[in-house]
Amino acid sequence: MDFKKIENIFLLAFVFLNVYLLVSYINRAGMQYANSPAEQINIIREMRDMGIQIPGNLSDEKQNIYYMQANSNNLIQDNVNSLENQAGSVTSDGTLYTSILSEPIEIEGDPSEGVTDEQLSKLSAFVNSSAILFGDQYEFLRYDNEGNRFIFSQVVGDTPVGDGTSEISFYYGRSDGEIISYQQTYAGPMQQQGDSVEVISAKEAVEFLFQSNELRSNTVISTPILTYQRTLALEDLSIYGPVWLIPITESSESRVLRVNAKDRTIVSDPTESNDAIPEPIIDSGDEPDEEEDTESDQS
Known part of the structure; x- marks a missing residue:
């Protein structure tokens, strides 16, 4: 028996096996690399190559957050008569209060060019006064350029409600720099549901x-805001889940995109499916109609 020949055969087989294992390892490493932080950096670089402006403080930190439950209530309707220095009305379902202020709030500067600390200080003081129901639960969320309104949202824990179901909108008059009206919704107290869940950064x-082709060239992205949005609405209760609210500007037109922070899906604008709400009060110089039904009298 030619042992030398057999030895060479085993040696060649061993070499081929090592080559096969090495190639397999390189392929697996390449697949892992494709999902590594390096690829994420390439995504950001590709966005910048398209002229997309990204916030410098864009965080990659993951968070844990609870789903929340809000029970149906009539808290706005039950407490609206306590408000002073305004005339207002409540919708038939008791969820939306529209107010006309007897003393307009004067705002200096154009908020569309950037909300100032002075503007926020004046509005925050009003929100926390007796002129607003449950105002201590609301904080400033953002300025809506398209709707010319300052938006304050109910904050649950550290997370604001960003879908319009629990917010105060102050409508800004560009012609005179005054706020003569606001609208308020209030979801009410909320309770945690189940265990906390990890959400995307x-x-x-x-x-x-970007990967879903929702961002165009030269889009300007503002800082994303982790918010609550109503995911289930029943007769007796509503469930709120985590949604990333991402304001963007395209060709001087501002809008907001939403991403489900748990399931990583595109979320539609809640106003597209909600029932119509009254138009904001526009300052025309006319006094409110004295015959109009109100839930709180002007004092």
């Missing part, structure tokens, strides 16, 4: 929008 939400 702000950076992952922005990257998902």
Whole structure:
């Protein structure tokens, strides 16, 4: 028996096996690399190559957050008569209060060019006064350029409600720099449901929008805001889940995109499916109609 020949055969087989294992390892490493932070950096670089402006403070930190439950209530309708220095009305379902102020709030500067600390200080003081129901539960969320309104949202824990179901909108008059009206919704007290869940980071939400072809060239992205949005509405209760709210500007037109922070899906604008709400009060110089039904009298 030619042992030398057999030895060479085993040696060649061993070499081929090692080559096969090496190639397999390189392929697996390449697949892992494709999902590594390096690829994420490439996504950001590709966005910048398209002229998309990304916030410098875009966080890649993940958070844990609870789903929340709000029970149906009539808290606005039950307490509206306590408000002073305004005339207002409540919708038939008791969820939306529209107010006309007897003393307009004067705002200096144009908020569309950037909300100032002075503007926020004046509005925050009003929100926390006796002129607003449950005002201590609301904080400033953002300025809506398209609707010319300052938006304050109910904050649950550290997370604002960003879908319009629990917010105060102050309508800004560009012609005179005054706020003569506001609208308020209030979801009411909320309770945690189940265990907390891990949500995607702000950076992952922005990257998902880009990969889903939701962002065009030269889009300007503002800082994403982790919010609550109503995901289930029943007769007796509503469930709120985590949604990334991402304001963007395209060709001087502002809008907001939303990403489900748990399931990583595009979320539609809640106003597209909600029932119509009254138009904001526009300052025309006319006094409110004395015959109009009101839930709180002007004092």
